[in-house]
Amino acid sequence: MNEEKIRADIVKWGRSLFERGLTAGSSGNISARIDGGYIATPTNSCLGFLEPDRLSKLDLDGNHISGDKPTKELPLHFAFYEGRSCAAVVHLHSSYATALACLSDTDPADAIPPITPYVVMRVGTVPVVPYTRPGSADVKARIAAIVADHSAALLENHGPIVCGASLDAAVFAIEELEEAAKLAIITRGMQVRHLTPSMIADLNATFRLR
Structure with missing residues (x-):
């Protein structure tokens, strides 16, 4: 990738996520593959005020080559790069998804109920990873x-x-996750109509890329 x-694109999406309140202060981090390595947001940087030349450049082993010191969350990002064929990783502290991550009765195997087809299509089942x-x-x-x-x-x-x-796909997915988490929170205690297993199977067969 160029x-x-x-x-x-990291600067563009960082600003967009920050300005829409999906992560605050210096929270959240983004990384993406390039030829021969990775580009990542610097540690303690605000996603709303990133500068292209100051982004952290890493080699294929995650060693810092140039730019500001990279995010301390590199182990988290590389766990995904090493375990899946993916091109980018986005981590936020968005309010509703983080709320679900804090609730003790959130299903650790399936935190986001299948309320809408788009959370199934773009995100899939979302487990809770222990602290x-x-x-x-x-x-x-x-x-x-x-x-x-799981992606x-x-x-x-x-x-x-x-x-x-x-x-782009990683950003769209984390936005969809946040919207689904919001729906899950605001409909708690209500009689919610979930997608059926056959509906989910149809969506996975038609749209999901693993």
Whole structure:
């Protein structure tokens, strides 16, 4: 993937996510593959004010080559790159998905109920990954346990993370996850009509790319 375009797209999407309130302050991080390595957002950077030339460049082993110091969440990102064929990873602290990650009665195997077809098509089943300290390498083993079958997860008491076949796809998926989490929260206690197993199977057969 063209490095200049990836840098521009990370800045574009970072600003968009920040301005729409999907992550606050210096929370959240984005990475994407390029030829020979990766580009990632720097540590303690605000997604709304990224600069293309200051983004972190990494080699294929995750070693820092140039730019500002990379996000401390690299172990989290590389757990997805090593476990799936994906081109980008997006991690946010969006409100509703993070709320689900904090609720003790959220189903750890399936945190996002199948309310809409789009969460099934773009995200799939979303497990809750047990808590690790942000930036801890311990998260890699916990992501490795679920990554073969899942392109997204909720990090317990932390927030959502999604990988995608492109940066655009990863952003669209994490936005859909947040919207589905919002619906799950605001309809709690109501008589919700979920998609049936046959509906989900049809969507997976038609749209899901694994």
